[in-house]
Amino acid sequence: MTDIGARTDDANASPFGSGLERLTDGMAVPALLGAVLLAYFVVPFAVFFAQVGSVDVIGGLADPATRDAIRTSLVTAPISTAAATVFGVPLAYVLSRANFRGKRLLEAAVSLPLVLPPIVGGVMLLTVVGRYTPIGSTAAALGVPLTDSYAGVILAQTFVAAPFLVVTVRAGFDDVDPRVEEAARTLGYGRLETVRLVSLPLARNAIAAGIVLTFVRALGEFGATMMVAYNPRTMPTRIDVLRIARGLEAIVPIALALLVITVGVVALVQVLVGSARRY
Incomplete structure (x- = not known):
């Protein structure tokens, strides 16, 4: 019964919780550094598309x-x-x-x-x-x-x-x-x-x-x-x-x-x- 209950608890666990656990399990620093580079890629695209509306x-x-x-x-x-x-x-x-x-x-x-x-x-x-x-x-x-x-x-x-x-x-x-x-x-x-x-x-x-x-x-x-x-x-x-x-x-x-x-x-x-x- 204990094993079944444990498996049930795992199945009901929030996917966000498991993701956060993975990030805190040695992944937070790599994820943060990667996010900086990703933002460097994405921001110019966002600014560019923001200008599209003002151009013919x-x-x-x-x-x-x-x-x-x-x-x-x-x-x-x-x-x-x-x-x-x-x-x-x-x-x-x-x-x-x-x-x-x-x-x-x-x-x-x-x-x-x-x-x-x-x-x-x-x-x-x-x-x-x-x-x-x-x-x-x-x-x-x-x-x-x-x-x-x-x-x-x-x-x-x-x-x-x-x-x-x-x-x-x-x-x-x-x-x-x-x-x-x-x-x-x-x-x-x-x-x-x-x-x-x-x-x-x-x-x-x-x-x-x-x-x-x-x-x-x-x-x-x-x-x-x-x-x-x-x-x-x-x-x-x-x-x-x-x-x-x-x-x-x-x-x-x-x-x-x-x-x-x-x-x-x-x-x-x-x-x-x-x-x-x-x-």
Whole structure:
């Protein structure tokens, strides 16, 4: 009877009480420190949305230059993400599974765009694809200029954003037990079949996360894009132009559009990944 009564008391206990007990059980200090950083994240969003009501958002988005910038970003960012995915997922798998001389150097090369200031990455890209370089001049002669063009925007976005996909997807492949792949091989599957039927499905959450990170990073890329292709203007470059010409209030409409697109993509991927997990 005592055990039953104790279990009944536990079942009737307030969830808030148990939560408070967990906080006081060595979690209060970490929770407090984490709350400071969380507030630092949330407060700027709250202040930004408080300003939205005093700004003509519809009028700002109706500006032809702003609409062109939104269109440019929505065209180039998916292409950059697709290119990063096509080439980055295989690279991530090689880094996860293969051992070879120079692997550490290759890993460092993948990480370089992550640690470089984007504007420096743009300068480096110009030394390869600039108008007066062999590659840049040849491409321009063929009618496909690699600077101040959609191609230039895509090159800049991919350079800065693709490492996020490689690093994230590699972590996903690292979490896949190699013995599962070996078991598939013993059943007669080849290497590519094993990757397609076993490794990719098991790492799909990491791949989805990598694609999302790459897309939102490409969508928000400014520094390298400004150096390689200031025109056609993307959403971030348009924001910079508006800030200089008209002040902070003028950037609210396009900044809101950028935020809505980013949050919408993240939410959509979460729904798709969650649906796939249930089946």
